[in-house]
Amino acid sequence: xxxxDERIRIRRQLPERFRGPVRKHQRRIRRIxxxxxxxxxxxxxxxxxxxRTVSGTETSRAGATTCAYELWGSGAGGGGTTGSGxxxxxxxxxxxxxxxxxTPFAVTLKGGLTWTVTIGAVGAAGIxxxxxxxxxxxxxxxxxxxxxxNNISVxxxxxxxxxxxxxxxxxxxxNTNAGAVNTAGNAGSGxxxxxxxxxxITGDNQGTAVYGRxxxxxxxxxxxxxxxxxxxxxxxxxx
Amino acid sequence: MIYMTHLHFKDGFGILYRFPRRGDGLPMHTHATExxxxxxxxxxxIRVIIKDGRTRDLFPGEWxxxxxxxxxxxxxxxxxxxxxxxxxLTHGRPLSYVALPANELDRSYEPGPITTPLESI
Numbered sequence: 001x002x003x004x005d006e007r008i009r010i011r012r013q014l015p016e017r018f019r020g021p022v023r024k025h026q027r028r029i030r031r032i033x034x035x036x037x038x039x040x041x042x043x044x045x046x047x048x049x050x051x052r053t054v055s056g057t058e059t060s061r062a063g064a065t066t067c068a069y070e071l072w073g074s075g076a077g078g079g080g081t082t083g084s085g086x087x088x089x090x091x092x093x094x095x096x097x098x099x100x101x102x103t104p105f106a107v108t109l110k111g112g113l114t115w116t117v118t119i120g121a122v123g124a125a126g127i128x129x130x131x132x133x134x135x136x137x138x139x140x141x142x143x144x145x146x147x148x149x150n151n152i153s154v155x156x157x158x159x160x161x162x163x164x165x166x167x168x169x170x171x172x173x174x175n176t177n178a179g180a181v182n183t184a185g186n187a188g189s190g191x192x193x194x195x196x197x198x199x200x201i202t203g204d205n206q207g208t209a210v211y212g213r214x215x216x217x218x219x220x221x222x223x224x225x226x227x228x229x230x231x232x233x234x235x236x237x238x239x
Numbered sequence: 240m241i242y243m244t245h246l247h248f249k250d251g252f253g254i255l256y257r258f259p260r261r262g263d264g265l266p267m268h269t270h271a272t273e274x275x276x277x278x279x280x281x282x283x284x285i286r287v288i289i290k291d292g293r294t295r296d297l298f299p300g301e302w303x304x305x306x307x308x309x310x311x312x313x314x315x316x317x318x319x320x321x322x323x324x325x326x327x328l329t330h331g332r333p334l335s336y337v338a339l340p341a342n343e344l345d346r347s348y349e350p351g352p353i354t355t356p357l358e359s360i
Contacts, residue, residue, distance in 0.1 A: 084336060084343055085254040085274065085326060086265040086315065087243060087350060129339040222271030223335040 050236040062111025064238035066104035072211035073097030073154030075229025076123030077133030079217040082163030090220040092160030094133040095167030096186040096194030097212025103179030114144035122229035133159030160217045191217040245344040252332035258317035265315040266351040273333040276326040277304030283322025
């Protein structure tokens with residue numbers, strides 16, 4: 001397994017938020033291997049999962065036949081409070097990032113070809129005293145040298161408003177590859193940030209949101225800043 | 240429209256609220272510990288209403304500081320035109336106020352609706 005190009009040998013090397021989803025994925029791979037053994041398969045490719053939470057170049061693994069993928073946009077920031085004393089108004093929560101996925105992409109004989117992955121910046125926290133939460137920046141997976149790939153992207157998520165409304169739902173992602181499923185980011189709800197969208201590769205949202213959650217706005221019990229959004233991510237699962 | 244002004248005095252800190260009309264006030268709210276305060280009437284007639292139904296009417300010079308306003312939702316209403324109250328923050332100026340812009344320290348604003356109907360006062 002690789003996280004932002006760093007080889008991960010044991011789960012404990014991962015940030016805690018990834019361990020649950022990765023464990024689920026490892027079990028899935030184990031089931032695939034067992035099935036292969038029962039069927040007498042002799043394929044030598046060891047499944048690889050690559051997680052990217054920063055921008056970079058993703059290289060298709062030689063020997064793989066398909067690559068399941070998911071791309072999450074980053075979350076927007078929550079709004080800060082306005083007012084002070086007995087006249088504090090809470091900030092709105094930032095919207096969550098959207099998500100796109102599709103049918104596993106065929107990568108037979110495409111080992112070494114690349115995608116350019118851009119993970120957009122999270123939305124900044126809104127500062128107390130009149131600052132909205134920041135919008136996040138769009139994320140994308142574009143073909144570098146990869147063939148047959150239509151570029152995909154997830155648009156910005158809107159920041160929560162200072163002393164007011166949460167960020168609204170995002171626009172739908174762009175993905176015209178086979179079996180595309182495009183899910184717009186969740187709007188914030190009151191002071192709560194928009195929820196992260198569940199993943200299918202890594203079993204996301206197992207108790208805690210993993211990618212692209214919106215930052216919360218600050219409550220009205222005191223003067224304070226909102227929270228920044230949570231970073232999005234791209235996951236590539238080679239089988 | 241009501242008016243609020245931050246007041247600093249050595250380690251002390253308070254906020255003066257001025258209510259031009261009867262029925263103006265500070266809508267039902269609660270606080271974090273660092274915003275804990277008492278209420279002193281400085282002009283007119285002020286009523287402090289606790290969500291559990293308790294009330295205190297304050298004439299100029301009278302104050303209330305025993306209602307646990309941190310953990311209890313409360314509302315402050317002017318019962319006369321041109322009333323005002325000074326809320327002293329028990330723990331001094333909250334650290335989170337240091338970075339507030341100048342326009343937050345002395346301003347007029349339209350508060351949210353008062354929970355208690357004026358007709359019942």
